[in-house]
Amino acid sequence: MPSTAAPSKRGRPGYDQQSVLLIAVDVFNRHGYDATSMGILAENLGISKSAIYHHVPSKGDLLKLALDHALGGLESILEQPEAQSGPADARLEFVLRQTVAVLVERLPFVTLLLRLRGNTEIERDALERRRTFDHKVAGLISAARDDGSLRQDIDPRTVTRLLFGTINSIVEWYKPGGALSPEKLADDVITIAFDGLHVKP
Numbered sequence: 001m002p003s004t005a006a007p008s009k010r011g012r013p014g015y016d017q018q019s020v021l022l023i024a025v026d027v028f029n030r031h032g033y034d035a036t037s038m039g040i041l042a043e044n045l046g047i048s049k050s051a052i053y054h055h056v057p058s059k060g061d062l063l064k065l066a067l068d069h070a071l072g073g074l075e076s077i078l079e080q081p082e083a084q085s086g087p088a089d090a091r092l093e094f095v096l097r098q099t100v101a102v103l104v105e106r107l108p109f110v111t112l113l114l115r116l117r118g119n120t121e122i123e124r125d126a127l128e129r130r131r132t133f134d135h136k137v138a139g140l141i142s143a144a145r146d147d148g149s150l151r152q153d154i155d156p157r158t159v160t161r162l163l164f165g166t167i168n169s170i171v172e173w174y175k176p177g178g179a180l181s182p183e184k185l186a187d188d189v190i191t192i193a194f195d196g197l198h199v200k201p
Helices: 017-031 038-045 059-077 088-105 107-114 121-146 156-168 182-197
Strands: none
Touching (some): 017 038, 017 059, 017 107, 038 059, 059 088, 059 107, 059 121, 088 107, 088 156, 088 182
């Protein structure tokens, strides 16, 4: 999987673009993007508002960098060979496992993505990219259903919503570094999903 480190660019001494971005994402998640001013960001960074502009041109640019980081991780999953060839249910399992991994590795960034309201063009563009990702995963669910490896008595749209609802809820309760490892978390999600979806012999 590609590196999950946030994009980095050198700025003023004491901060680089990555560290500014990490703090900005934390502030956006706590206060909401719309309610976060450059003044609030500056206060949390401990620098002046003018100093922030040495790192990024605007608050919107910080949002775009953050959303690109979240979406780039998700989109890269579908480009991997395991997501493109093989039985549909195996590809679906791979994509779901990797989605959980990206969510955990980029938790603050994906949290921000999932809380978007679509109030700006940047947000609307990100939401459209997210919908495209969701539709491609839904296509895998339908393919696995059609080839008989998943149950056919459940509407694929219901399956898609329930799977994404389960995975997306992780941002609200999962604590990295705790007793539950990312690998065990992914195992548990897959077990719950597939034990209910696979056709029983």
